[in-house]
Every structure is written in structure tokens, then in C-alpha cells.
Amino acid sequence: MMRFFLILLTVVTCTLSAVPDASAQTRVGVAMARFNDPFPKLLRESIIKEAADMSGVMLDVKDAKNDKVTQLSQIQEFVEQGVDAVVMNPAVGMTAEDLLALGDMLTPKNIPLVFLNTAPKVDTFPVPFAIVISNDLVAGRLQMRKAADLKGGKAKVFILKGLENHNAAIGRTRGVKQVADSYPGVSILGEATANWSRDEASALIAKWLQDGNSADVILANNDEMALGVIRGYQTAGQSLDDVVIGGVDATNDGLAAVADGLMTFTVKQNAEAQGRKAIQDAVKLVNGDVVPQYDWVPYELITEKNLASYQ
The missing domain is CATH 3.40.50.2300 (Response regulator)
Known part of the structure; x- marks a missing residue:
């Protein structure tokens, strides 16, 4: 069974260091749809950076290569490894049946779930959940x-x-x-x-x-x-x-x-804000705190006139 490690952020990749007391940590499985596009890369880097700045948060980040079957299998691995929460950036093509299967995986241990960047077509879910997204x-x-x-x-x-x-x-x-x-x-x-x-x-x-x-x-x-x-x-x-x-x-x-x-x-x-909110909401749900079902991140128009503020 794969062990969890603390994430230490580097510029592009992350280095993993062993955790001395895993029982004292909040363990979060991050199921990304894909790694290889610019925007998902920003999401992933933001999650890793925020987790590194938080006390006692461990990550296991996986790439589904935009295959929903692979992603659901990876989440099942997270459950078997004993994660406390899952952050999911859904792969393309998730159906109602897939979401039912996902709920069945998480329900026995009541593992909270945060949907990131893509909203599922659901109003309720069998475990505590939040949706971090922009309109x-x-x-x-x-x-x-x-x-x-x-x-x-x-x-x-x-x-x-x-x-x-x-x-x-x-x-x-x-x-x-x-x-x-x-x-x-x-x-x-x-x-x-x-x-x-x-x-x-x-x-x-x-x-x-x-x-x-x-x-x-x-x-x-x-x-x-x-x-x-x-x-x-x-x-x-x-x-x-x-x-x-x-x-x-x-x-x-x-x-x-x-x-x-x-x-x-x-x-x-705002990928940075979405990633940051996703890991924050996951930890809050583990701790029993209330988070909004939809945790909105505003869009911002950028032109030559205000470009300097974003570089």
C-alpha cells in the first residue's frame, strides 16, 4: 500500500518527505483530471503550495490523464489508503452512474469530497461535499x-x-x-x-x-x-x-x-484561488466545519491597461 508523504513545494515539481506521525495528519487525496495542460498545472501547483503552508496536511496527487475510469480507480485507492478527504477535478465524461459509484466508495467511511473547477450535476451527495468553481x-x-x-x-x-x-x-x-x-x-x-x-x-x-x-x-x-x-x-x-x-x-x-x-x-x-480554496475546504470538512456548497471564485477581465497587476 502506498504511503503518504508531506509535500514540500519546489518551483515545478514537489519533493516528498516521510511523515513521522501519520496519525496526527490530515490526509487528502487529490484526483486531477490531467496534469499536462497549463490551467490544470496551475490548479495542482496551488493545491501543493497551500498544503505546504498549512499545518499537518499530507497530499497524494494523481493524474487520471483525462480518463474517468482511471480517476475512479485512483479514488478507490485513496479510500483504501485511508485518506481523510478527497479533492476531485473531474475527468471528462462523468455520468450520473459514475457519481453514484463515487458516492458508494466514500460513504462507508464518510469521506468528504471537494469538486474542483468542474461542477457535477448534483444537488446533494451522500458525504459532506463542496464545489469550488468559477461561474x-x-x-x-x-x-x-x-x-x-x-x-x-x-x-x-x-x-x-x-x-x-x-x-x-x-x-x-x-x-x-x-x-x-x-x-x-x-x-x-x-x-x-x-x-x-x-x-x-x-x-x-x-x-x-x-x-x-x-x-x-x-x-x-x-x-x-x-x-x-x-x-x-x-x-x-x-x-x-x-x-x-x-x-x-x-x-x-x-x-x-x-x-x-x-x-x-x-x-x-483564478487557478491559484481555486486550488487554495479546495484544499482549505477539504480540511474544514474533515474538521466538521461548515463550508458553502458552492464556493465561488470570481472571474477577472484582463486587458493591456491592467495587465501589470497580474504579472
Whole structure:
């Protein structure tokens, strides 16, 4: 059986040191959907840093590689190892049946659960739980309001979406459309799915442009796809000068693109705050403290004007 270790934060990775008295520690299993994308990396690093700053918290952090079967198996391992709480950043495709299975795993020992960054479609759960998330509708609304303002209330808009049926992609896209509907001079030309991927967005937009299409505004559900839009314009040999391009997440690459004047703005999904709240809420639930079922983390619009505050 795998032993738990105290996490000591380093710049990129973490070093593990043995715990002299494991019974005195709060043991938290962290089930991440994936490690290899910029935003999940920020979430993971924030959890590790916060745990290192807290007294007596041990972590075991696992990567499901975005496979829900793997993730549920990893959580079962956590239960067998005797964790006190689980933080779960759900893998894609979790169904109601999967959530029932998850509840069955945690119920016998009444292990608290914190859902991170992705909200399950449940109002109740058989163990103490919390959901740490940002309101994705707000992200889309912020994008569209800013774009409409920059274009004087008149614009043709194209939307790049993340994964089909993903809550964040649905919410952000819906937020864009809600605001667009309030402007008579704004129309949605169309939308396409690029699966959160810079490469997919680049190929899609390059072809779209080469086919003779154009837009005043392109709003992407995340920074990676917004960066792909920029590359797509460059590949197609077309100017970005009059095009508003907006992303979400405020990743390091996204902020750099705003600084370079290539991306017009991004909407910060505060990974640091989400990760910090997730581990804090997990420990509070273990201690029997009350935490809000939805622990909201606000979105923040970032442009060239306020960029310095976020670098």
C-alpha cells in the first residue's frame, strides 16, 4: 500500500518527505483530471503550495490523464489508503452512474469530497461535499461585453468552444450569446469546437480564413484556443490589427500574448484561488466545519491597461 508523504513545494515539481506521525495528519487525496495542460498545472501547483503552508496536511496527487475510469480507480485507492478527504477535478465524461459509484466508495467511511473547477450535476451527495468553481456564464459575459464595447456595439462574432458537453464550454458560450443578444448590432456568425487545443484551433481558423470567412471578434473558451486563433491568422497570412481576440484563464502564455498586443484580452479564471480554496475546504470538512456548497471564485477581465497587476 502506498504511503503518504508531506509535500514540500519546489518551483515545478514537489519533493516528498516521510511523515513521522501519520496519525496526527490530515490526509487528502487529490484526483486531477490531467496534469499536462497549463490551467490544470496551475490548479495542482496551488493545491501543493497551500498544503505546504498549512499545518499537518499530507497530499497524494494523481493524474487520471483525462480518463474517468482511471480517476475512479485512483479514488478507490485513496479510500483504501485511508485518506481523510478527497479533492476531485473531474475527468471528462462523468455520468450520473459514475457519481453514484463515487458516492458508494466514500460513504462507508464518510469521506468528504471537494469538486474542483468542474461542477457535477448534483444537488446533494451522500458525504459532506463542496464545489469550488468559477461561474462560467460570467466569463462569457465579460468577454462579449468587452468586445462589444471595443467595437462600438457592432460586430460579427465567431466562437471557439472547448469540449462538447463540457460544463465550462457550455457556460462560457452561453454567456457570450446572452450578451450578444442584448446588442442589436452584434451577430454570431457561427461556432466551432477545438477541444481546448491550441493546435486544433490554429488549424481550424487557418482553414476557415482560407475559405474566405472573416470576423470582427473571435472569442475562445480558453487561452489555448485563443492562442491558436492568433497562429491561424499568421498561418493564413492575414492581419490581426482589426480583430478582437479574447480568451479565458489568464495562463502565462495568454498574458504574454496580451502584453504583445496579439490577444486583446483574457478573463482570469483564478487557478491559484481555486486550488487554495479546495484544499482549505477539504480540511474544514474533515474538521466538521461548515463550508458553502458552492464556493465561488470570481472571474477577472484582463486587458493591456491592467495587465501589470497580474504579472
